[in-house]
Amino acid sequence: MDPRTPCLIGVAQHTVREQPGPEPLDLWELVAREAAREARLPLHRLDSIQIVYSDSWQYDAPADRLARRLGADPSHRVYSKVSGTAPQLLIGEAAARIARGELEAALVVGAEALATRRAYRHRGEHVPWSHAAHPKPPYGWERPPHASEIAHELFMPVHTYAIMETARRKSRNLDLKEEMLDRGEMMAPMTEVAAANRHAWRRKVMTPQELATPTAANRFVGWPYTRNTVAVIEVDQAAALVLASAGLADRLNVPRDQRIYLRGWAYAEDTWEVAARPELGASEALGHAARAAFERAGLGLDDMNALDLYSCFAIALRQACDTLGLDPLDRRGLTVTGGLPYAGGPSSCYVLHSTATMAALLRDGGHGLVTGVGMHLTKHAYAVWSSEPGTDRSDGVPVFVADPVPIADVHEGPATVAGYTVAHDREGRPDKGILIVDLPDGRRAHALVRQADLIADALGRELVGQEVRLSSEGGVNQAAW
Numbered sequence: 105m106d107p108r109t110p111c112l113i114g115v116a117q118h119t120v121r122e123q124p125g126p127e128p129l130d131l132w133e134l135v136a137r138e139a140a141r142e143a144r145l146p147l148h149r150l151d152s153i154q155i156v157y158s159d160s161w162q163y164d165a166p167a168d169r170l171a172r173r174l175g176a177d178p179s180h181r182v183y184s185k186v187s188g189t190a191p192q193l194l195i196g197e198a199a200a201r202i203a204r205g206e207l208e209a210a211l212v213v214g215a216e217a218l219a220t221r222r223a224y225r226h227r228g229e230h231v232p233w234s235h236a237a238h239p240k241p242p243y244g245w246e247r248p249p250h251a252s253e254i255a256h257e258l259f260m261p262v263h264t265y266a267i268m269e270t271a272r273r274k275s276r277n278l279d280l281k282e283e284m285l286d287r288g289e290m291m292a293p294m295t296e297v298a299a300a301n302r303h304a305w306r307r308k309v310m311t312p313q314e315l316a317t318p319t320a321a322n323r324f325v326g327w328p329y330t331r332n333t334v335a336v337i338e339v340d341q342a343a344a345l346v347l348a349s350a351g352l353a354d355r356l357n358v359p360r361d362q363r364i365y366l367r368g369w370a371y372a373e374d375t376w377e378v379a380a381r382p383e384l385g386a387s388e389a390l391g392h393a394a395r396a397a398f399e400r401a402g403l404g405l406d407d408m409n410a411l412d413l414y415s416c417f418a419i420a421l422r423q424a425c426d427t428l429g430l431d432p433l434d435r436r437g438l439t440v441t442g443g444l445p446y447a448g449g450p451s452s453c454y455v456l457h458s459t460a461t462m463a464a465l466l467r468d469g470g471h472g473l474v475t476g477v478g479m480h481l482t483k484h485a486y487a488v489w490s491s492e493p494g495t496d497r498s499d500g501v502p503v504f505v506a507d508p509v510p511i512a513d514v515h516e517g518p519a520t521v522a523g524y525t526v527a528h529d530r531e532g533r534p535d536k537g538i539l540i541v542d543l544p545d546g547r548r549a550h551a552l553v554r555q556a557d558l559i560a561d562a563l564g565r566e567l568v569g570q571e572v573r574l575s576s577e578g579g580v581n582q583a584a585w
């Protein structure tokens with residue numbers, strides 16, 4: 105074997121159960137030390153430290169602070185942008201550099217302490233954490249929301265994903281109740297996986313009915329999604345991966361069955377704005393990423409022994425199943441962790457956890473698929489991991505970037521609903537409708553619905569396909585019918 109073959113030789117995960125807990129820097133250090141211990145790697149041998157963006161706290165120099173804690177002096181230091189695909193892009197980058205002989209050992213690490221932030225918030229206290237960046241840097245997204253999304257208050261994933269779900273619901277002619285029960289049936293097995301995962305945030309087995317039925321404890325958060333079917337973000341969780349060259353793994357005497365290989369991976373992008381997607385309920389990019397990853401790995405879906413499909417919201421799972429031709433009730437299950445709603449959805453870091461869990465499983469031999477989604481189902485990363493090495497040395501250059509449908513900021517006149525959600529308040533009461541509409545000239549637009557009777561109508565039946573009239577004031581479109 106080429107001594108520069110990259111392999112994953114150490115993993116660690118940690119979940120903090122009592123809040124307030126430690127700050128992200130402490131968590132990074134904790135899991136980094138544990139993963140390096142498993143990898144038999146002296147920390148000073150690390151020549152790359154790559155950290156996934158933390159929503160919990162902005163440090164002045166994250167990678168430098170961690171390097172100092174670990175007693176390492178890596179030549180390669182990265183702090184990612186916000187995205188659920190960031191872990192896979194960092195892993196892919198580390199593997200490519202190892203394969204080129206630029207690095208021998210890399211740490212990819214991430215942590216959130218959002219449950220602790222919340223605990224301090226509820227006590228009315230500031231978090232007492234170290235090395236804050238001054239001034240506070242701008243939020244780490246690659247692009248801010250579109251002006252029309254801001255004007256129509258459409259930037260939270262609980263709303264954008266819900267809109268895509270209603271568009272798919274209509275395209276499949278599912279009625280409202282059918283979609284909810286179908287979602288419960290798809291996600292209930294994930295709760296069983298989470299219950300058996302000692303790192304999972306929520307370890308309670310739930311039935312399809314419990315997931316599908318709205319109650320006070322399972323309120324609508326972005327209709328038609330209820331709390332128990334969406335990513336749980338306020339968690340304290342950390343994970344770390346150590347990648348090394350096969351040559352170094354040999355010198356460290358890492359057992360062969362502890363080495364897992366990134367056999368093939370690929371990255372692709374849908375349009376940044378949900379409204380700009382040619383089909384709101386389907387992904388063009390996902391299929392390109394999946395095909396390229398399998399091709400590069402020289403393997404197919406049927407060869408996979410285990411799967412972990414990114415599961416922030418049901419539509420992410422459904423788009424993946426639709427595109428891959430995978431039965432949502434496939435005997436392999438859709439997740440090895442329990443997924444973001446149950447195992448935990450620590451902002452951009454989830455794929456570190458799914459990869460760590462998959463790696464531990466594959467030590468018994470076999471192949472596994474781990475996928476990532478970023479922003480509003482914009483970014484897609486597909487990674488095939490294996491106990492047997494392959495030859496793929498791809499980088500993160502997208503294999504496909506979708507073309508956007510133009511968005512009209514304001515519009516007066518007729519339009520057709522393409523997808524919608526009803527935003528709910530903290531008490532679970534309907535607040536406003538948010539629509540994406542098709543315009544007669546082929547463009548798309550956003551619109552709000554504020555009238556209580558129209559909101560009630562939108563909650564009671566399928567509104568996708570409904571002809572509406574838009575009126576515009578102050579850059580905000582209002583819809584009525």
Ligand SMILES: CC(=O)SCCNC(=O)CCNC(=O)[C@H](O)C(C)(C)COP(=O)(O)OP(=O)(O)OC[C@H]1O[C@@H](n2cnc3c(N)ncnc32)[C@H](O)[C@@H]1OP(=O)(O)O
Pocket residue numbers: 187188222225226260261262325331334335336337338416449451477478479480481528529530531
């Ligand atoms: C690519 C991707 O990964 S996309 C996925 C990104 N992840 C997400 O979008 C996470 C989605 N999940 C969530 O937002 C949350 O877990 C929720 C809202 C479902 C949590 O619900 P709960 O656990 O019941 O928490 P709770 O209702 O106490 O709210 C937690 C916080 O969310 C915010 N929040 C909750 N509901 C609302 C609402 N209707 N409007 C505005 N803010 C809200 C508040 O800031 C609240 O904090 P506070 O308690 O200090 O006021």
